[in-house]
Structures are given as structure tokens and as C-alpha cells.
Amino acid sequence: MAVSLGMVLVVAVVDYLTGLEISVSLLYLVPVCWSAWFGGRSAGLFVAAVSAAAWLGHEMLLNSLFDHPWVLAWNTLTLGVSFALVAVLMATLELTQKNLEATVAKRSAKLREEVMERRQAEEQLRHVNAELQQTQMQLIEAAKMEMVGRMAAGVAHEVKNPLMILGMGADYFLQRQATSNAEASLLQDMKDAVRRATHIINLMLDFSKPRPLHLVPEDLNTLVINSLDLVRHLLLKHSIEVVRELQANLPVLPLDRTRLEHVFVNLFTNAAQAMPIGGTLTVRSSLQEVSGVSSDPGPRVMLEIEDTGPGIRPEHLPKIFEAFYTTKPPGQGTGLGLAIVRRILHIHGANIVLGNHSEGGARATLTFNLTPKSLS
Amino acid sequence: MNRKRILVIDDEPSITRGIKLNLEALGTFEIRQVNQAPDAVQSALEFKPDLILLDVMMPEMDGGEVAARLREIPSLKDTPIIFLTAIVAHEETQGGEAYIGGEDYLAKPVDLGTLVQAIQHRLIE
Numbered sequence: 001m002a003v004s005l006g007m008v009l010v011v012a013v014v015d016y017l018t019g020l021e022i023s024v025s026l027l028y029l030v031p032v033c034w035s036a037w038f039g040g041r042s043a044g045l046f047v048a049a050v051s052a053a054a055w056l057g058h059e060m061l062l063n064s065l066f067d068h069p070w071v072l073a074w075n076t077l078t079l080g081v082s083f084a085l086v087a088v089l090m091a092t093l094e095l096t097q098k099n100l101e102a103t104v105a106k107r108s109a110k111l112r113e114e115v116m117e118r119r120q121a122e123e124q125l126r127h128v129n130a131e132l133q134q135t136q137m138q139l140i141e142a143a144k145m146e147m148v149g150r151m152a153a154g155v156a157h158e159v160k161n162p163l164m165i166l167g168m169g170a171d172y173f174l175q176r177q178a179t180s181n182a183e184a185s186l187l188q189d190m191k192d193a194v195r196r197a198t199h200i201i202n203l204m205l206d207f208s209k210p211r212p213l214h215l216v217p218e219d220l221n222t223l224v225i226n227s228l229d230l231v232r233h234l235l236l237k238h239s240i241e242v243v244r245e246l247q248a249n250l251p252v253l254p255l256d257r258t259r260l261e262h263v264f265v266n267l268f269t270n271a272a273q274a275m276p277i278g279g280t281l282t283v284r285s286s287l288q289e290v291s292g293v294s295s296d297p298g299p300r301v302m303l304e305i306e307d308t309g310p311g312i313r314p315e316h317l318p319k320i321f322e323a324f325y326t327t328k329p330p331g332q333g334t335g336l337g338l339a340i341v342r343r344i345l346h347i348h349g350a351n352i353v354l355g356n357h358s359e360g361g362a363r364a365t366l367t368f369n370l371t372p373k374s375l376s
Numbered sequence: 377m378n379r380k381r382i383l384v385i386d387d388e389p390s391i392t393r394g395i396k397l398n399l400e401a402l403g404t405f406e407i408r409q410v411n412q413a414p415d416a417v418q419s420a421l422e423f424k425p426d427l428i429l430l431d432v433m434m435p436e437m438d439g440g441e442v443a444a445r446l447r448e449i450p451s452l453k454d455t456p457i458i459f460l461t462a463i464v465a466h467e468e469t470q471g472g473e474a475y476i477g478g479e480d481y482l483a484k485p486v487d488l489g490t491l492v493q494a495i496q497h498r499l500i501e
Contacts, residue, residue: 156462157433157462160462160483160484160485161388161391161462161484161485163484163485164391164394164462164484164485164486165388165390165391165394166485167394167485167486167487168391168394168395168397168398168485168488169394171394171398171487171488172394172397172398172401172488175398175401175402175488176401191487194485194487195487198485202483
């Protein structure tokens with residue numbers, strides 16, 4: 001307001017000194033517009049009235065001569081009304097702009113909110129979709145298991161009796177010792193073949209009908225060390241260096257020793273087979289605090305098994321735990337190893353994730369709950 | 377030399393024959409084969425075995441039923457029985473789970489070494 005009145009004063013003085021009439025008088029619009037824009041309608045009207053009064057004042061000081069005294073009054077009135085109109089227009093314009101800005105801001109906020117809601121909905125949809133896919137996979141897996149179970153029980157009886165006949169025959173000729181070395185080797189090969197076929201049927205039986213767990217508080221590190229000992233010949237044969245990074249004083253876990261050793265032996269054997277000309281097998285255990293939305297927060301015992309082999313090819317990863325899926329040459333893998341590993345871990349309430357580490361080899365990450373509450 | 381008598385009951389003649397040939401070749405066992413489950417009790421009464429090898433899954437009468445009938449006979453009620461079964465995995469026969477009603481059982485196919493060890497173990501008991 002002070003700025004506007006100052007400007008009115010300056011214009012009045014200039015108008016008085018120069019006597020340039022209308023060309024200077026129009027400059028009164030500057031303070032009028034200024035006050036209306038920044039001060040609102042009332043301030044604009046006030047400055048318009050002051051400007052008209054200032055114009056009248058300097059006209060009277062100049063002693064302007066008009067034919068009729070009403071002409072000065074008329075001119076002051078028209079000028080004052082014009083100033084007032086400009087002030088009202090300017091104030092309205094300013095108000096409209098402010099309203100427009102407010103509307104735009106409000107709509108932008110609403111739009112942002114909508115975008116956010118849509119993103120959340122998309123995220124939920126993705127989550128539901130992932131769960132659905134997982135459920136579908138589990139159903140397929142369960143159906144496959146049921147089929148394996150039925151097949152295993154049926155096949156077991158029909159195949160094991162002939163295998164026993166073959167085995168007994170080989171045993172008989174072997175103990176007679178009436179054979180040459182070549183014949184003895186052949187008989188031994190027959191016994192090995194019987195053993196291999198039996199192993200596969202037993203795996204199928206065990207897989208389809210897992211025995212109840214015998215849970216005892218165990219130190220995970222001890223089971224790892226025992227299992228490494230069980231495969232030491234294989235590790236030596238492949239010139240594999242074993243690096244143990246086992247965290248001391250881990251809490252004891254409710255585990256079935258035999259089943260867990262089966263899991264570790266399987267994973268160590270896979271690692272050894274991935275490094276036929278040597279490498280490093282790293283076994284790392286630790287206690288970690290898990291936080292996140294997908295799982296219950298709390299402490300977990302983690303076990304990482306890493307090799308320096310070629311790693312797992314990305315196309316194999318989605319199917320690697322499926323029963324009868326194998327990447328090994330025919331006759332060298334049943335495709336049941338990792339499926340059994342995962343099943344054993346799941347019935348312990350533990351989890352396994354397979355992937356590759358940054359150096360390129362494979363990494364298995366096993367996560368164990370401290371209590372058996374999540375046992376299924 | 378007093379050879380131990382073993383009665384082998386299995387519906388598959390090739391299996392009983394294989395067991396008979398193998399065990400008799402060791403020189404310390406005398407074997408009688410039975411391939412019809414209903415004949416088991418009569419054969420056992422005649423043969424007076426020191427131990428019985430008994431298949432679990434047989435068409436006319438299963439191993440459990442045969443064992444129950446044998447146990448009803450006073451002279452046979454303490455004769456050790458080792459069951460042979462094809463429908464369990466080998467691992468299941470290890471440790472404490474390997475006993476059904478105080479009897480051993482072995483998962484088919486059994487190799488000669490395991491069979492002899494199990495027989496000797498029960499005979500010593």
C-alpha cells in the first residue's frame with residue numbers, strides 16, 4: 001500500500017511539473033494495478049480514489065481553466081471510475097489466477113494420489129499373480145508326487161524281486177570262485193547294476209512317502225562337518241579345496257540328523273561334480289536377523305554353500321527342484337536329488353534358494369527357523 | 377557239524393532257490409524252501425527251523441498272517457523271523473525302525489553279505 005501511495009505521489013508531482021496532461025495521467029494506472037494485484041479489490045479501489053483525488057488536486061493547483069466548473073468534476077469522476085474499473089478488473093484477474101493455481105494444484109495432488117493407488121493396485125496384482133503361480137506350481141508338484149508315489153509302490157514290488165533274483169545269482173557265482181577275473185568283474189558289474197537300480201527305486205519310495213522326522217536339538221555346524229567328512233574322498237578326487245566359515249556358538253536347531261546329512265551330502269556332491277578339475281567349496285554358516293514383508297521377522301540360521309564351477313544356467317533355475325528334472329547325462333542322475341533336498345528342508349520348516357554368486361559359481365542358501373513352529 | 381536250519385518262505389521260487397544255493401554253499405546252513413504261504417506252518421513243523429526268512433507280500437496269505445500262525449505253535453513261537461519286504465527303502469530297515477513285533481526285516485533286494493549278517497545276528501541272540 002505504501003509503495004502504491006508513493007507511486008501516486010510521484011505521478012502527481014511529475015504531472016504537476018510537466019503539465020503533460022493525459023499522457024502522464026495515465027501513469028496513475030500503475031499504482032492502481034499494483035495495489036489491486038497485490039492488495040486486492042479494496043486496496044485497488046482505495047488507490048484508484050486517491051489517484052483521482054491527486055489528479056484533481058494538481059489540476060486545481062495548475063488552476064486549469066475550463067469553460068464550465070462542472071467539467072473538472074466530470075473529468076475527475078470519469079477518471080476515478082476508470083481507475084476503479086481497472087482496479088476491479090485487475091483484482092478479479094488476480095483472484096482468478098489464484099483460483100486456477102489452486103485448482104491445478106488440487107487436481108495434480110489427486111492425480112498423484114490416483115497414480116499412487118494404481119501403482120499399489122498393480123503391485124498387489126503382481127503379488128497375487130506370483131502367489132497364484134506358486135500355488136499352481138505346488139499343485140502340479142503335488143500331483144506329480146502322488147503319481148510318483150503310486151508308481152513307486154507299484155514298481156517297487158515288481159522290480160525288486162527280479163533284482164533280488166539277479167543279485168542272488170551273481171552272489172552265488174562270485175562265492176563259488178570258479179570264475180576267471182573277467183567273469184568275476186562281470187558278476188561284480190551285475191551286482192553294481194542291481195545296487196544302482198535298487199537305489200533309484202528306494203529314492204522314489206523315500207521321495208513319495210517321506211518318513212516322519214526324528215527331531216533332536218542339533219548343532220548345524222557339526223552336521224556340516226560330518227557331511228563334509230562323508231564326501232571327503234570325492235572332494236579329494238576332484239582336488240577341491242574346502243573353505244569353512246562356520247560361525248561359532250550358533251543356536252541349536254531341531255533337526256533330523258540323518259535327513260539333514262543326506263541334504264548336505266547331496267549339495268556337496270553336486271558342487272564337487274560341478275568342479276571336476278578342482279576348485280573351492282565354501283561353506284558358510286551364520287545367525288542373521290531377517291526382516292521383511294514376505295516372512296516373519298526374527299533370527300534365522302543361514303547356511304551358504306558355494307562352488308567355483310560354471311554356475312547354474314538361467315534356463316535350468318526355474319525347474320531345478322522338479323522331480324525327474326536333471327541336467328546330468330543319462331544314467332548319471334535320477335533328477336530326484338534336489339527335489340528330495342527341498343522336500344527334506346521343507347518338512348523341517350527350512351527353505352532353500354539356488355542361484356549363482358557374483359564370481360560365477362553356484363550358491364545354495366539354506367534358511368532355518370530357530371524353533372519348529374513353522375514345521376509343516 | 378551242526379548246520380543251522382533255515383526255512384525260506386517266498387512265493388517267488390527263483391528267490392528261495394537263490395537264497396538256498398547261496399546259503400548252502402557257505403556250508404553252515406541247511407535250507408528248506410516254501411513257495412505256498414499256506415504250506416508254511418506244516419513245513420515249519422516238519423523242518424523245525426532255527427530261523428525263518430519270510431516274504432511280506434505273498435498272494436494267498438501275507439507274511440504277517442503267516443507269522444501269526446507260526447507264533448500260535450508253541451514249538452515255533454520263539455523261532456526268530458526275518459521278514460523280507462520289497463515295499464520299503466533300504467534306509468528304513470536301519471536302526472530302531474527295523475523291528476516289527478520284535479522281528480527284523482530286510483529290504484529286497486538283499487545281498488548275500490547283509491543276509492548272512494542278519495541271520496547270524498539273530499541266531500546269536
